[in-house]
Amino acid sequence: MDKEEVKKKIYALVEKSVGKKKLKSSDIQKTISAELGISRDEVKEALKDLVDSGTLIYTYFGGSFVEIPPK
Template sequence: MDKEELKKIVYKLVEDSTGKKKLKQTDILKKVSADQGIEKDEVKAALRELVDAGTLIFTYFGGSFIEIPPKE
């Protein structure tokens, strides 16, 4: 699957969950790999690029989660 397309899917999943449920990295890997029929490692690589670019961030609230960074 095209990585840019995959990044958009991952971002949308996090965006749609905002305010409803905090997602752990493993939640994202399981959901996207199942929905798209691809390996978790492929999703992980896309997620990593999003985090490295600062598009998504890790947060800690009694556990580590992936979220959209707050607007400045």
């Protein structure tokens, strides 16, 4: 699957969870790989791109989570 599509799916998932549940990287990998029928490594790669570009960030609140950076 096209990496850009995977990135869009990841971003949408994180965006949808704002204010409801903080997502761990493994939550995202499990959900997206099951939804798109791709390997977790592919999801990891796309997630890495999103973090490297600053589109998503890691946060720490008693555990490490992936979130949208504050504006």
